[in-house]
Amino acid sequence: MMGMKRIIGKSAVVALxxxxxxxxxxxxxSNQGGHAAPAAETHAVADTHAAPAxxxxxVDAHGAAAVDEHAAVAAEHGATAGEHGGxxxxxxxxxxKLKDLGFRVMNFFVxxxxxxxxxxxxxxxxxxxxxxxxxxxxxxxxxxxADAEVAYKEFSAKLESVEKDVDTVVEKAVAQAExxxxxxxxxAEKSAEDIKRAAEMAIANEVTAAKRALKVEVTExxxxxxxxxxxxxxxxxxxxxxxxxxxxKVGAVQ
Amino acid sequence: MKQIILARxxxxxxxxxxxxxxxxxxxxxxxxxxxxxxxxxPSLADALTNPLYPMDVRxxxxxxxxxxxxxxxxxxxxxxxxxxxxxxDVLPDIAEExxxxxxEEKNVSHGTVVSAVELxxxxxxxxxxxxxxxxxxxxxxxTSVDPSIIGGVIAKVGDLELDGSIxxxxxxxxxxxxxxx
Numbered sequence: 433m434m435g436m437k438r439i440i441g442k443s444a445v446v447a448l449x450x451x452x453x454x455x456x457x458x459x460x461x462s463n464q465g466g467h468a469a470p471a472a473e474t475h476a477v478a479d480t481h482a483a484p485a486x487x488x489x490x491v492d493a494h495g496a497a498a499v500d501e502h503a504a505v506a507a508e509h510g511a512t513a514g515e516h517g518g519x520x521x522x523x524x525x526x527x528x529k530l531k532d533l534g535f536r537v538m539n540f541f542v543x544x545x546x547x548x549x550x551x552x553x554x555x556x557x558x559x560x561x562x563x564x565x566x567x568x569x570x571x572x573x574x575x576x577x578a579d580a581e582v583a584y585k586e587f588s589a590k591l592e593s594v595e596k597d598v599d600t601v602v603e604k605a606v607a608q609a610e611x612x613x614x615x616x617x618x619x620a621e622k623s624a625e626d627i628k629r630a631a632e633m634a635i636a637n638e639v640t641a642a643k644r645a646l647k648v649e650v651t652e653x654x655x656x657x658x659x660x661x662x663x664x665x666x667x668x669x670x671x672x673x674x675x676x677x678x679x680x681k682v683g684a685v686q
Numbered sequence: 687m688k689q690i691i692l693a694r695x696x697x698x699x700x701x702x703x704x705x706x707x708x709x710x711x712x713x714x715x716x717x718x719x720x721x722x723x724x725x726x727x728p729s730l731a732d733a734l735t736n737p738l739y740p741m742d743v744r745x746x747x748x749x750x751x752x753x754x755x756x757x758x759x760x761x762x763x764x765x766x767x768x769x770x771x772x773x774x775d776v777l778p779d780i781a782e783e784x785x786x787x788x789x790e791e792k793n794v795s796h797g798t799v800v801s802a803v804e805l806x807x808x809x810x811x812x813x814x815x816x817x818x819x820x821x822x823x824x825x826x827x828x829t830s831v832d833p834s835i836i837g838g839v840i841a842k843v844g845d846l847e848l849d850g851s852i853x854x855x856x857x858x859x860x861x862x863x864x865x866x867x
Contacts, residue, residue: 644864647863648864651864652860654860654863655856655860659856662836662837662852663836666836666837666852668803670837671837671838674837674838674850674852675801675805675813675839676809676812678839678848679816679850681850682850683816683819
């Protein structure tokens with residue numbers, strides 16, 4: 433707030449000095465025009481050129497430049513008038529002009545006071561609010577920028593970690609797949625061995641059963657053939673001998 | 687249906703009386719003869735056991751049998767008691783149990799001999815001697831012929847069984863061949 437007031441004050445002083453210089457220059461030019469009496473009309477024209485120039489000088493620099501140009505033109509006219517008028521002498525700081533100058537100065541100060549009185553605070557507050565707003569926006573943007581940078585770093589780190597994780601997961605999956613492959617192959621080989629063993633056992637059992645059935649069949653046939661042979665060849669004496677042998681064997685056991 | 691327990695009880699009572707008198711052969715012959723008549727003439731057993739007949743009629747029938755058999759008073763009373771107690775149907779079992787008791791008393795065993803051919807007297811005597819030697823008792827054999835045993839003999843005395851038949855030996859040989867792996 434204080435800085436704003438200082439700036440406004442400096443601006444007012446600069447404007448005042450500039451106005452005063454222009455006013456002095458204008459007055460001096462008017463004074464030069466008074467020496468050329470026959471060219472009074474031309475002076476009047478120069479004055480009319482200078483008067484608006486004074487007002488323009490207060491407003492902006494462009495006006496000041498225009499005033500300089502007009503002043504130069506007026507001076508040139510004055511010079512021309514001097515050449516035409518010869519030894520004509522005039523008083524440039526006449527009371528009327530000084531009075532006019534005093535009114536103009538007073539008018540300016542009144543305007544300046546009114547401007548400072550009623551416009552300083554709103555302008556200062558507006559500018560201050562705008563500055564604060566801009567400052568806040570800058571701070572917000574800085575904070576957002578910092579957040580964005582942090583987020584960018586985080587996401588970059590995450591992306592790197594995600595890539596690493598993906599690589600790790602892929603490696604683990606590949607390793608797991610290899611283990612699973614080995615396990616499946618082992619299981620398949622084991623199953624194949626079991627199936628082979630079961631088939632061999634089944635074959636062995638079938639062979640054994642076939643052998644047993646064949647043996648039973650052969651035995652049955654042999655028993656039938658033996659019975660037929662015995663019946664065919666057994667005589668009465670053989671019957672007696674068989675009985676006696678059996679009785680002897682039984683008696684011997686006793 | 688056999689009534690072994692009941693028959694053994696009656697036989698045991700009668701045998702005790704016989705043992706005192708020493709005439710169990712006579713009683714045994716009477717019982718075995720009556721048992722044979724029962725087996726050969728079912729009408730006689732029916733006349734003694736059928737409840738449709740009055741008790742006095744059945745008693746008179748038994749009295750007539752006793753009179754015809756000419757047994758002594760004890761045996762007559764025993765047979766009449768069976769009719770009176772309605773146990774005449776147990777008479778065959780009583781005869782069987784009494785035979786066993788008499789055999790035990792006389793140290794005699796009854797056996798059977800089955801052969802493929804008819805046995806000669808000498809062979810029967812040899813079989814009997816062998817069985818008596820094995821059992822330690824006097825053996826009375828009953829012989830029969832069964833050609834299916836092919837050869838040899840099958841002798842049974844009580845719980846003892848001697849199987850020397852060719853059929854059994856062939857079966858044993860067959861089983862041993864089958865069982866050998």
